[in-house]
Amino acid sequence: MSRNTIRIIILLASVLFIGLVTTQIFWVKKAFEITQNQTQHEIELALINVVQDIKDHTEDSTFLVDPVNMISPNFFRVQINEELQPFYLESMLQTEFLNREINYKFQYSIYNCFNDSIVYTKLVGNAKNTETENELEIPPSVKWDNDNHYFSVFFPSLDFEIISQMRFWVISSIVLIAVLIFFAYVINIILHQKRLSEIKNDFINNMTHELKTPISTISLASDVLMQKGIEENPERLHNYARIIKDENQRLQNQVERVLQIARLEKDELEMTKQQFDLHELIDLAVPTIEMNFGEKELKIKTKLDASNAMIWGDEMHITNVIFNLLDNAGKYGGDIPEIIIETRSLEKGIFITVSDKGLGIAKDQQKEIFEKFYRISTGNVHDVKGFGLGLHYVKTIVDAHNGKIKLNSKIAEGSQFELFFPYGTEIVK
Structure with a gap:
């Protein structure tokens, strides 16, 4: 397989990897937004029911326009006409949230309508667990321009709760990313092994070339020395003997270099x-x-x-x-x-x-x-x-x-x- 082909495969694999991750992130984000909108809608309906229950309890026939306002994705302000008893409000909130399976930790606060200060606040574990938690979280600031009474409901961990409901999406995303990372790792290992194979082949080719030259020279010089009458020309005999010695030394040097590296790899190289x-x-x-x-x-x-x-x-x-x-x-x-x-x-x-x-x-x-x-x-x-x-x-x-x-x-x-x-x-x- 040529290098250009490998580059094209790597490029296509990279594009596919980025495309899959981007698509998965898009759909996870989309699923989160849908779940968040559904949850917020359920919370608004529950709070509207709470307002209606309060009106029925106080026999208030006043019509309220949009009594529930979403200030932020996890913070809701609710308008009422009467002052509230905290524990009565808490009971109604828990009942409505339980009916709509909104089992999240929430903090409700009752405000003074004249100066927008918090009169009472409490953090509740969830709709099923009535145990009050000791650490209160500070809800976002709120200001109401009308003279009506109002309270707020704050969900400090709403995003986390929504994500926990998306277990399938989260797990599938983790599995997909893990598979893609493993695939990329395998590709990297294959390319690394291919590179090592190329280096090994280059080394063998270079070593063959380097050893072939002195061996051929020694062979030719030996053939000359075996010719009849060579002993009658001492100078020529000496020259070819010197060639054999030099080429033999060259071979020894090449072999020693390879052995030296082998000793280095094994930490056997002596140093003084x-x-x-x-x-x-x-x-x-x-x-x-x-x-x-x-x-x-x-x-x-x-x-x-x-x-x-x-x-x-x-x-x-x-x-x-x-x-x-x-x-x-x-x-x-x-x-x-x-x-x-x-x-x-x-x-x-x-x-x-x-x-x-x-x-x-x-x-x-x-x-x-x-x-x-x-x-x-x-x-x-x-x-x-x-x-x-x-x-x-x-x-x-x-x-x-x-x-x-x-x-x-x-x-x-x-x-x-x-x-x-x-x-x-x-x-x-």
């Missing part, structure tokens, strides 16, 4: 800590790396400004770190690589940068550059040799010294690796 001068290490590494590139022109500039270059660590492994960074800068630095190594002292350690003006690394690849076996994709071209182990090794060694490493890079502008090694820090084993 000691204090050494990082500037001296860099001064020795620069001419060596220049020699390794042979005829390729390499420009390396050093700005070793750190006032204190003495660090505590494994000199061999930190040397390998510097070598790997310089080697990468040389390989990917263009036709004539220009490399700058800088150091400066910080309060708790030494700061190092290795910069080049080469190809640069795309932003989406920078997060993976330190992963084992990862190499920047260049198609099927093997102009840059390697297994994708160098930067993983660098990151592992830096972490083992309680240090930090960071990459800054832009395409066609070059790359800069920033390293920090603390002074006198014990190595993590």
Whole structure:
């Protein structure tokens, strides 16, 4: 399956995921609004019945226009013509709410119609439970412009009660979202496994290519040495023997690099800590790396400004770190690589940068550059040799010294690796 096909599938799956979640949220919200409107209507009908019961009890024939007003979704104001006894009002409210199955906690308040102050207020558990709760909640402020008496009913937990009635919607939404999250997780795992498979295949291809060259060279040199009369030309014999030795050493180095990473993964890599001068290490590494590139022109500039270059660590492994960074800068630095190594002292350690003006690394690849076996994709071209182990090794060694490493890079502008090694820090084993 091609990458474009995978991208299209991921895009469609994302659109479907967002669409399903949005639709579910819409219908849950719609169901909540419908249930809320039905509940508010039932409360208004119950309060109208309470007003009618009060009028019948007091034999009041006065007609009241819209005696019940909804001030907010959970707060209702009720107009009456007579003063009320609190417990009588509470009894009627509970009776009407119970008849309409409104079993919610409510707080009723009786007001002084002259100054809108609360004369009496009480919080009732629910229509079935007459036990009064001790903690009163403050209802919204209310003002009545007429001279009539009035009371209010406040439902402090109405929204929660409505949501609790929507168990089916809530549970189905949770299940749907959980299924979608699980689906997204599975897709992520599949893509991750596919990526690992691609990296593994790239590693096998690179390793095959890297090992095939010295093996072929050794085979050709061996064929020459087996020719009759080769012993009569000592110089030629020596040259081919040297070729076999060099290629054999190259094979050993490649195998050792793979084994070294394996030991790192198992925490079996031995480190010998000691204090050494990082500037001296860099001064020795620069001419060596220049020699390794042979005829390729390499420009390396050093700005070793750190006032204190003495660090505590494994000199061999930190040397390998510097070598790997310089080697990468040389390989990917263009036709004539220009490399700058800088150091400066910080309060708790030494700061190092290795910069080049080469190809640069795309932003989406920078997060993976330190992963084992990862190499920047260049198609099927093997102009840059390697297994994708160098930067993983660098990151592992830096972490083992309680240090930090960071990459800054832009395409066609070059790359800069920033390293920090603390002074006198014990190595993590």
